[in-house]
Every structure is written in structure tokens, then in C-alpha cells.
Amino acid sequence: MDQERRSQREMMQENEKQARTTYTNAQAKAAVSRRDNKASKLRVELTDPRKSNYFYEEALKTLRTNIQFAGADIKTILVTSCFPNEGKSDVVFQLAKEMGMAGKKTVLLDADIRKSVLVQRYLVDSDVKGLSQYLSGQAPVRDILYGTNYENMDVIFAGPMAPNPSELLNGKVFAKLMIELKQRYDYVLIDTPPMANVVDAAIVGKVCDGAILLIESGFVGYRAAQKAIKQLEKSGTHMLGAVLNKVDTKKEKYYSYYSYGSKYGYGQSHENA
Template identity: 30%
Template structure:
């Protein structure tokens, strides 16, 4: 069993590794995230990509790490950025940013007396704000489909330049497809080492049935031919 100090050290190391755009801004992986940010900025001529949903077909694709680093990349460009942990079933964003999660998105939706802005945290990164998921509710899909959720997203549009929403995998639950109704575009993250074409196609079809604007896919865990680096990200629009 790890001692308390070792547990804390391991947690800090994991956070640093996950937020590579912050800890190693000159690394090739960080540059890939900035490229994704640039591609998203130019993905639509007529409509600004302000609210972006990030999901995956299956679990363990790296979507939460991707969402966090894309949010960091936007904040580094001077954008006032909000990262929302929309995965109220298995939230992880509070671990990545080492934030409390006693109050968050689930509280803001069900409690009209609490201001959502009192639950938004300033992160250690300038211009990056985080809304954690909050306590796990019994009915996440119903909360996401509520008018309160829709109104919050519209209000966030007036307060932030960019909003990144991390959601559960498409094939696991309906949360991502419901969230897609409030967003300008959707990115799907895929683990290249576990590339299941049937799952990817099914997830894509589910998103299209919900009229999601699929901007592209991000392949992670792709081996970089120039090294043994397996944490190389590629974006395909």
C-alpha cells in the first residue's frame, strides 16, 4: 500500500503528465494540441466554434486528457476558456487540475438557489477556468437534457471565449448526444492502439442522428515514427 506522501506524489506526477501543454509547452505533443486548436479555429467560415464537445466511442480513449489539453491550448492563446466536466458518471477533471468536487455541474443544475459561477474554479493556468462535475447524480442524462443546462451554456457563451465540454463515451450512455444539441461542434477521440472500426462507425452514426456537427477525430497513442513516443496526437478533420 502506498503511503499518503507517495500517493500525493503519484497524483501530482499524473496531473503533470496529463497537462503536458502546461508542463512541457515546447514538446511535440503540445505542438499537436496547438495545431488542433488552430484547425478548429478555421473549421468553419460562417460559424465560430465557441462551444466544443469532446467525446469518444469507447472508454479509455484519452478523451478527458485531450479535453484538458485543448482547453489549456486555447487559454495559452489568450482566450478566456471554460472547461466543463460533463461526465457526471465518472468525473476526472477535478483530479487532473487538483480541485475540490463537492460542488459542481450537478449542483448547479438541480439547485436554483446556487449560482453556477460560485462553483467555477480558477485553475493554475491563466485564463483557464474549470467547472467540475460535482457529486454523481442518479439521473445524469435527464439533468443534461434540462432547460437549465441549455440556459447555462447560453449564458457561458457571453462570459467565455471558448467552452470545452468533456463528456462520457457515446456508446456507453446518451449523455454526449444530448450535450451535442448545445454545442457548435464535436470531436471524437480514438485510441489508435485499440481501433475498433465498428465502434467508431456506430458512435459516428449515433452523433449524426442527434444532428451533431462532427468536426473530426483525434487519434491518440499513435506511434511517432521518429521515436518510441506513443503519446503522439493526430487530428483528422
């Protein structure tokens, strides 16, 4: 009888040992799988044509710092402008780089699926999928999310021009994407079309924590800026501030804040922006 009990005990101990071994192996395989998934993230090499500019870089640091002081809950931020060619896309790109260099895990989301400049401007030499393909059900998130050669900076390109951008951006799929990105990253910076003729920025703003309006110095008037701000606020967008861009440093001998009243004004982004 004693021998039979010892035999049963030994069998139980052996089974427990095998179970622990199986569990440990499963944990190891899961860890390897996670590492493999991380290593297999799509990557793209971006080439930044911008030359070093002290004033511009300092303005970006000020902008980044003010965004961080806006609150820990401000993570998804859209950047728009009143009109095309004010330098909006470049500022968003440089800000994403600055956030990454500051140790913040950042993704740049190009939501200008009407007329994106990101691929062409930063010399992406490979075929890439983008937001429009995800929103139309042609690609999953993993196929549109790219790591880059910049520290802590990922990017989602706009993808092919879509015939119905507003409808795509206003759908549940985009809102779901924003939630997922907010969980993955410290900051999600969204480049949207200008406010002049389309409502895309106001639509995107409904699912963002805040918005920044970029204004070209000497080109955009007070009324145009106020109109854009009111359009965004009407959609429920939380305005964080405004940035004055393309400031002529030869004329501006000092560094200062720019604002349309005390509520707005992150700072100046200087020439060639």
C-alpha cells in the same frame, strides 16, 4: 425680482451639480463592485501531472488552430470517445490550457457527472461544487465557476454523481447554462462520457456548436468509430472532426493527419495522451 431669479438660477445650478456628483459616485461604486466581483471569483489550484512531450504539444497546437479555422461561430465544443480510458479527459484539459495560452478566454466544463476524473487527476485539494449541483438547483453559476492557475482558463467541475445524468443534461437548465457560457467565453470545451453505453454526449451535442471524437490508436476500429459518429449526427450534433490519440511515436516516424474520409480528421495526439 432680478435677485429672486438669480436665486432660483443658483438653486437649479446647485441641484444639477449635486445630481452630477451623485451620478458620478454611483458610477464609481458600480465600477468598484464590478472589480470586487471579478476579484472574488472562486479559484482553485490545479496540478498537471503530464510531462512535457514535443509531439503531443505540437498536435495540440494543430488541433487548436484547426478549431479556430472552423469558424468564429464555433465556440461550444464537446469532446467524447468511443470507450473509457482512451485519454479523452486529458486531451480536453490540455486543449483548454492551449486555448488559454493562445489568448482565448476558455472554460472547461466537465459534463461527465457519471464518472468524472478531473478532481482526482489534477489534485484539487479543496471541496468544490459542480455541474450536477447547478442542474439540480443546489447551486448558482457563481458557486460552480472557478478560476484556475492557468492563463485565461476557468473550470466547472462535474460535482457529485447524479442518479439521473441524462435527464439533467437534457433539461432547459443545461441549455441555459450553455448560452450564458457562450456569451462569457471565447471557447467552451465540454468533457462528456464515452459513447459506448450512454447517450449523454449525444444529448449535450444538441446544444453545442460542434463535436470532436477522440479515438485511441490501435484500439478502436473503424466500425466502432463510425457508429459513434452516426449516433452523434443522429441527435443533430455537428461533427467537427476526429483525433487519433496514443500514437506510438517510435513506430510513427512522420506527422500526418488522420481521418475517416475527407470530412473528419484534425490530427494526431501522440503517445501517453
